[in-house]
Amino acid sequence: xxxxxxxxxxxxxxxxxxxxxxxxxxxxxxxxxxxxxxxxxxxxxxxxxxxxxxxxxxxxxxxxxxxxxxxxxxxxxxxxxxxxxxxxxxxxxxxxxxxxxxxxxxxxxxxxxx
Amino acid sequence: xxxxxxxxxxxxxxxxxxxxxxxxxxxxxxxxxxxxxxxxxxxxxxxxxxxxxxxxxxxxxxxxxxxxxxxxxxxxxxxxxxxxxxxxxxxxxxxxxxxxxxxxxxxxxx
Numbered sequence: 001x002x003x004x005x006x007x008x009x010x011x012x013x014x015x016x017x018x019x020x021x022x023x024x025x026x027x028x029x030x031x032x033x034x035x036x037x038x039x040x041x042x043x044x045x046x047x048x049x050x051x052x053x054x055x056x057x058x059x060x061x062x063x064x065x066x067x068x069x070x071x072x073x074x075x076x077x078x079x080x081x082x083x084x085x086x087x088x089x090x091x092x093x094x095x096x097x098x099x100x101x102x103x104x105x106x107x108x109x110x111x112x113x114x
Numbered sequence: 115x116x117x118x119x120x121x122x123x124x125x126x127x128x129x130x131x132x133x134x135x136x137x138x139x140x141x142x143x144x145x146x147x148x149x150x151x152x153x154x155x156x157x158x159x160x161x162x163x164x165x166x167x168x169x170x171x172x173x174x175x176x177x178x179x180x181x182x183x184x185x186x187x188x189x190x191x192x193x194x195x196x197x198x199x200x201x202x203x204x205x206x207x208x209x210x211x212x213x214x215x216x217x218x219x220x221x222x223x224x
Contacts, residue, residue, distance in 0.1 A: 031210050040122070042201070042214040043158065050210075090157055096210035101146060103212065105157035 003027070006091050006106035013081050014114050021076040021109045023091030032074040033103065034066060035090040043090055049074060050096070078111075086113045115140055118215040120202050125220050131192055135218045137202030138184045146205035147178055149187050151198045152217060158201055161187075189220075197222045 004025045013019040023032065031050050035043035046060045049068045063085070065077040078085055088110050092103040120137045127133045139147075147164035162169065164176040164185050175188040185204075189196055202215035 040216065040219075042118075042216040045211075048211070088155075094210050096208070101205070101210045101212075102148070102160045102163070103158075105159070108157050110155070 004091060004093055004104050004106035006089075006109050008109060009107060010110050010112070012112045012114065013078075015082065016080045019078050019081055019111065021078075021089050021091075021111070023074045023076075023106055024072050025091075025093045025104075025106075026072070027093055027095070027104060028071060029093035029095045029104070030071075031094045031096055032068060033090075033092040033094075034064075034074070034076045035092065036085075037088045037090055037108075046076070081111070081113045083113050086111055116215075117141060117206075117213045118202055118204050120200075120215040120218045122216060123219040123221075125218065127192055127220065127222055129192060129194055129222055129224050132188065132190045133192055133220065134186055134188045135200055135202075135220075136184050136186050137215055137218075138182075139202075139204040139213075140183070141204065141206070141213075142180075142183060144204045144206075146209050146212075147176075147185050148203040148212075149174075149176060149185075150201040150203055150214075152201055153198050161200070192220075192222045194222050194224060196220060 033048040034046045037043045067075045091106040149161040150158040151161045152158040168177045173190045177186045199217040201217045
């Protein structure tokens with residue numbers, strides 16, 4: 001089945017220790033997103049790629065970086081995680097030429113910062 | 115004012131009852147509207163898109179009111195499995211950039 005896969009599902013890191021989260025998709029969608037979601041809050045868009053074009057949200061901290069080496073893969077790098085970065089990180093994809101652009105989500109990576 | 119506002123709830127509803135949520139949005143130029151469902155500690159999943167004429171999918175009915183800038187979700191004959199958080203989603207400038215509400219938590223009680 002076509003899907004969005006995230007690894008790992010759970011990540012524990014130490015304060016200040018870099019961490020990389022990965023996302024892959026078999027949907028062949030042009031757009032990939034990274035969201036941060038904390039408990040009882042809306043998913044917060046960090047950035048998105050339209051093909052290779054990178055779009056950073058204005059309030060995304062510099063601590064967060066992303067790479068998309070090809071259509072299928074996208075990575076989220078957190079250079080120096082702080083306690084406030086503990087959250088669920090959701091990867092999503094969409095194909096923007098459709099009339100209603102449903103976003104398809106991976107299962108998320110739950111990040112714990114010690 | 116938030117771009118997308120929802121009552122966070124929780125709505126505690128007995129099984130079999132009808133429940134309705136509203137969501138207001140601030141961007142009058144928005145064209146795409148969705149309801150997503152999110153179970154505890156899981157990813158959001160599309161429940162239904164919301165069309166201008168309103169649409170129904172089984173026990174679920176979605177309505178759009180452009181004049182007042184709100185969308186609604188009605189759930190009839192609620193089931194225990196309907197317990198979840200319902201996220202209202204509206205497009206931003208382009209049709210693939212979405213703004214998410216914080217969700218309305220629904221608890222169906224036996």
